[in-house]
Amino acid sequence: MKARVKRLSSALQPEPSLRAALEKLELGRVPDVAALLDAIYSLAVQDQPVVLLAGGTDFLLSQPPETLSDWATRPPFVIDIAGMPELCGLRMVDGFLQLGTGVTFEQIAAAELVGSHAPLLSAAARGFDSQIAPRATLGGNVAKRAAHADGLAVLGALDAELVLTGRDGPRSLSVEQFLNSDERVETALDELIDRIDLPLPIDFDGGTRVNYWRKVVDARGWISKVALAASATKVGGELVRCGLAMASVGPRTALMTRTRELFLSTPLARIRTQAIEKAVDADIAPLTDAVSTSVYRAHVARALVVQFHQQALVA
């Protein structure tokens, strides 16, 4: 499928420059990211509401009532980027697994390349509902920076780099920088997240990889109450690499800095459960909402990290 633009407002008469930008996105043509950004900017400059849709599984369900009533009087341009070839690549380049952000979780779950180089991401992708997975994209999962985003938690544990492209060209951000960066990316009007780069773990002599993914879900079985992604390398009785990130234990993905420090600074057999719980408590700020309570989330968060520790001990 190609990127398409749908003019929903019959009253709208695009300016010539806007029309020129939109023509590049005509149904059936394959635009590049530059053409897409041109159209987005032209629409924004002329103060036209614009919506960028990938799978639409998040966007269509998460609009506040005021936005929907605004659209009733002033319908937006909808630019559909699902299946855009430039965003759908999956390849190994110079020690990085590169994932286009248009890749769906169904494709991620099925990809051997992901299974062999980033099994944690495969495991998280397999946890998506089977009706949602064929549409839900990695980019859509990341862009909103939602606390419950499974993909973003895994990318945090794997120390991924996000490649964003805007008018000034591409730039790379770590997950931490992305989580702390300007909110405007969320609207996708200023920059497109076009690629995720996953560094492959360095092989240590006699090293053992420890991967852990666990999601404790709500009654419907998909929104996490708490999820933990952990990826580590053990040499002897110590971790020499440790990525940890949790979903749904704060307003955004928690990158678990104190807990990582604990695991990297102390031999596994000497780490006490109380020390783990203390570090986890310092890393999370769980909320009470319709899905769970802060007390339950904190309890589960501690238990999952203790379980990861036990798995690492016997690995």
Ligand SMILES: Cc1cc2nc3c(=O)[nH]c(=O)nc-3n(C[C@H](O)[C@H](O)[C@H](O)COP(=O)(O)OP(=O)(O)OC[C@H]3O[C@@H](n4cnc5c(N)ncnc54)[C@H](O)[C@@H]3O)c2cc1C
């Ligand atoms: C029934 C159901 C089950 C779900 N299960 C899960 C689950 O198990 N785990 C989970 O984490 N989430 C889940 N979700 C949430 C959602 O499906 C995912 O977050 C999904 O990955 C969103 O991707 P999308 O392509 O549908 O995003 P869209 O809805 O198309 O887009 C979401 C937002 O991201 C922006 N965007 C999309 N792509 C880009 C890009 N490349 N660059 C910049 N901005 C972009 C859009 O403009 C929009 O603002 C579920 C949702 C539903 C309805």
